[in-house]
Amino acid sequence: MKKTALDIIEHAEEHLIEKIAENMHTFGMPSTVGRVLGIIYMNRKPMTLSELSEATGMSKTRMSQVVREMIDANIAEKVFEKGVRKDLYDVEQDYYQTFISLFAANWTKVVSKNKVLYKKLNRELSDLLQRDGLTPEAEEKVNQLLNELKEWLHYYDWLSRLIEFFESEEVFRYVPKTKECSSLK
Structure with a gap:
């Protein structure tokens, strides 16, 4: 039996929805979120x-x-439509913006958690250095860890700036949005 145009369209849409769901997993989002987004x-x-x-x-x-x-991840929003009494939800239609929202939401959480951990470990290790009776080996190890934490903090600062680079859309000056797909030709 020959498929109708509507069958082919529905099939294509379902494939796209499933691919969006798979892609959301890459961002650490449940596939359910991706499915609803799609x-x-x-x-x-x-x-x-x-x-x-x-x-x-x-x-x-x-x-x-x-x-x-989805709203928490900035990929959906509640919208108002005159004459509609139920809450309505919409998603960003721009794939680039959806990527930026997901990238920023996920990495902002990571940065925040790691900065909290940095403060905790830095305080504990700094306090340890003040103790009497610390062996030279232990003191050396603590100093190594404090230096490592400093490098860690520099990395998360860089990551914060990268997030801002995406959120400000400055990225498009260096990697412009395109209308043609050079890699899919």
Whole structure:
């Protein structure tokens, strides 16, 4: 039986939704988030929790959790539409911006966690240096660790600047968005 145009379109959309779900995993996001992102994206207009629940086969409670996670990652937003009483959710239609949002959200968390750990370890090791009776070997090891922590902090500072480089869209001055795909020809 020959496939109809609608069958082919739906098949292509489903493939794209699944690929978006797989790609989200690369960013440390659950595939459910990617699937919902793809569904809203392919819908090309905002959707309600009920519509998302129906499209995914998941409960509205689960949809609410997924959408909240997406909003926290800056890849979805609640939108207002005149005459619609239910909450509507939309996603960024620009792949580049979605990448930047995910990159920034994930790495900002990493930077923050590691800076907290840096402060804790730096304080503990600095306090240890003040103790009496520290062997020369232990003192040398503590100083090595403090130097390592300093390098670590420099790395996370660099990473913070990289995040800003993406969020400011300065990256596009060096790696411009293109309309043609040179690598897929």
